[in-house]
Amino acid sequence: MATVQFETTAPAARRHDVLPMPELWYTPALAREMEPLYAKVARVVTPLEWPQFAPIIKAINDLKKQRNAVVLAHNYMTPEIFQCVGDFRGDSLQLAKEAAHTDAQVIVQAGVHFMAETSKLLNPDKTVLIPDLRAGCSLAASITGEDVRMLREAYPGVPVVTYVNTSAEVKAESDICCTSANAVKIVESLGVPRVLLIPDEYLARYVQTKTDVEIIAWKGRCEVHERFTAEELEAFRAADPAIRIIAHPECPPDVIQVADFTGSTSAMIDWVKKRRPAKVVLVTECSMSSNVAAGAPDVEFVRPCNLCPHMKRITLQNILESLVYMRYEVTVDPLVADRARRAVERMINLTN
Ligand code: 13P
Numbered sequence: 495m496a497t498v499q500f501e502t503t504a505p506a507a508r509r510h511d512v513l514p515m516p517e518l519w520y521t522p523a524l525a526r527e528m529e530p531l532y533a534k535v536a537r538v539v540t541p542l543e544w545p546q547f548a549p550i551i552k553a554i555n556d557l558k559k560q561r562n563a564v565v566l567a568h569n570y571m572t573p574e575i576f577q578c579v580g581d582f583r584g585d586s587l588q589l590a591k592e593a594a595h596t597d598a599q600v601i602v603q604a605g606v607h608f609m610a611e612t613s614k615l616l617n618p619d620k621t622v623l624i625p626d627l628r629a630g631c632s633l634a635a636s637i638t639g640e641d642v643r644m645l646r647e648a649y650p651g652v653p654v655v656t657y658v659n660t661s662a663e664v665k666a667e668s669d670i671c672c673t674s675a676n677a678v679k680i681v682e683s684l685g686v687p688r689v690l691l692i693p694d695e696y697l698a699r700y701v702q703t704k705t706d707v708e709i710i711a712w713k714g715r716c717e718v719h720e721r722f723t724a725e726e727l728e729a730f731r732a733a734d735p736a737i738r739i740i741a742h743p744e745c746p747p748d749v750i751q752v753a754d755f756t757g758s759t760s761a762m763i764d765w766v767k768k769r770r771p772a773k774v775v776l777v778t779e780c781s782m783s784s785n786v787a788a789g790a791p792d793v794e795f796v797r798p799c800n801l802c803p804h805m806k807r808i809t810l811q812n813i814l815e816s817l818v819y820m821r822y823e824v825t826v827d828p829l830v831a832d833r834a835r836r837a838v839e840r841m842i843n844l845t846n
């Protein structure tokens with residue numbers, strides 16, 4: 495399997511003015527001004543951490559106005575990013591839809607590279623920035639456009655449904671995209687007996703349990719979710735039989751079997767918000783528990799803390815730098831982009 499990740503990212507073609515780096519002092523006046531924002535994260539950000547975060551948050555929020563920029567924050571961002579600088583928050587489907595609707599001229603993707611590429615596909619005339627170009631994804635790295643062409647030869651006539659966690663080059667070779675929130679619906683919408691659902695083997699296996707359409711999978715894995723085990727979850731349940739276990743479909747099948755509910759990151763959040771379990775374990779990237787805990791004081795979160803090293807490359811500091819220096823711009827070859835956009839838009843039209 496190839497591991498090429500950033501082949502569609504070219505250096506910025508446009509020139510943007512560099513702005514002066516703001517002074518980052520935590521003064522009493524700033525502390526007062528930032529009190530309402532701190533209240534949003536007080537359960538998950540300590541008073542010791544806040545004086546370091548607050549001046550950067552203020553500077554980012556000021557720069558967003560200056561640059562006519564928005565920050566799209568994925569559910570896996572740390573709470574100070576997610577709650578305090580994110581203009582739009584959500585799972586990858588929600589962020590893709592917001593990307594399609596924003597009037598801002600600049601989009602800063604607080605997420606990973608494939609998400610920034612999707613934003614660029616849907617906003618070809620806007621500047622899309624990712625604060626750290628190394629924010630990749632093991633699923634996106636598991637497959638190339640060449641692999642998809644090879645699959646098409648091996649399975650002639652079988653439509654290719656591609657998880658959004660892929661490069662634009664892979665999307666361009668696909669019939670339609672899906673996310674974990676809509677994969678079953680997309681597969682069934684094609685009205686065929688067999689589909690290729692790539693590249694996440696575990697998502698494909700999960701979808702297979704929900705549909706009669708025959709699913710052909712690829713061998714990609716999420717390096718975060720594949721680490722969870724059914725044994726560790728059963729141990730949580732043995733310690734407290736009332737605990738609720740909520741899993742992401744990128745988890746291995748035996749983990750999903752132990753779970754009370756399986757869904758996309760946003761579906762997991764909605765489940766907790768509606769059901770308000772006394773104690774819950776979110777079997778997914780660790781920061782998401784903090785983001786939900788910030789607004790759910792009545793719920794206890796048990797955290798087997800698996801962090802996504804790619805998501806964690808995005809920090810307040812590099813979001814600030816991205817707005818000061820207008821870096822790193824994500825671009826997609828126009829020939830690739832046209833075909834990839836078609837696959838993403840087909841998905842969005844079906845889910846609207
Ligand atoms: P969602 O589409 O559920 O947000 O998942 C994206 C992701 O990267 C999960 O690991």
Ligand code: SF4
Nearest residue numbers: 631632716717718802
């Ligand atoms: Fe990719 Fe997994 Fe990280 Fe999501 S959590 S970005 S699927 S490596």
